[in-house]
């Protein structure tokens with residue numbers, strides 16, 4: 001099943017939905033970060049959850065989500081823009097064999113934070129507790145409390161058993177009442193989406209949009225408004241990494257130059273590596289000395 005993100009509404013029921021099939025997106029993240037099956041599961045769930053929120057972003061906005069858990073996984077970061085370009089990484093990539101379940105990796109109650117930003121400006125920020133110890137439910141709780149938009153989020157993933165870790169399918173659904181919509185209808189769908197049988201059903205096989213909405217008892221025919229293809233995409237570049245190097249203390253650049261004769265910088269988001277030669281470093285150093293003179 002190819003990756004797709006579908007946004008739509010139930011005009012009579014007063015609900016909006018976003019549906020995502022995102023196995024390709026997850027696998028690109030797992031491949032880049034070489035995450036193991038436990039870490040990869042949490043990364044995949046976070047990437048699909050972030051993709052579901054792309055429809056809420058306006059032109060050039062970017063949303064950065066952080067799930068901060070006390071267990072061995074630590075922080076899971078995912079961010080997304082309005083074109084459904086998603087990227088992210090978990091703090092720990094290898095958890096097996098010491099940690100052998102998602103629940104053990106999460107380890108307890110945490111926090112979830114979100115920052116909406118424009119290219120040169122930080123916009124809305126928010127933080128709430130993450131009491132469900134579950135990436136999707138904690139995000140729904142965050143949206144309901146911090147953004148004051150009642151929300152239901154469910155993501156179902158299936159991982160291949162053998163290494164390298166790979167996602168067979170990943171299905172996500174976000175539901176929210178439209179302004180003035182009927183809350184009873186939403187509450188019932190949310191109750192189903194949070195139930196164990198629904199999660200097990202979502203994780204048992206790839207599900208289509210219509211199967212998923214039918215399972216949530218949303219009998220009315222949905223109106224699809226927009227389809228996009230979510231992709232794993234990072235906006236890093238050598239130029240951007242270089243501008244970060246330019247902010248370092250000139251002594252740090254000088255010591256890289258003297259000790260290594262080059263610098264190698266990895267992007268946390270996509271694991272791409274950027275190399276800076278001695279000549280590159282000398283030019284950064286000359287510029288930074290000229291700037292401070």
Ligand SMILES: [Zn+2]
Pocket residue numbers: 234235236237267268269270271272
């Ligand atoms: Zn990158």
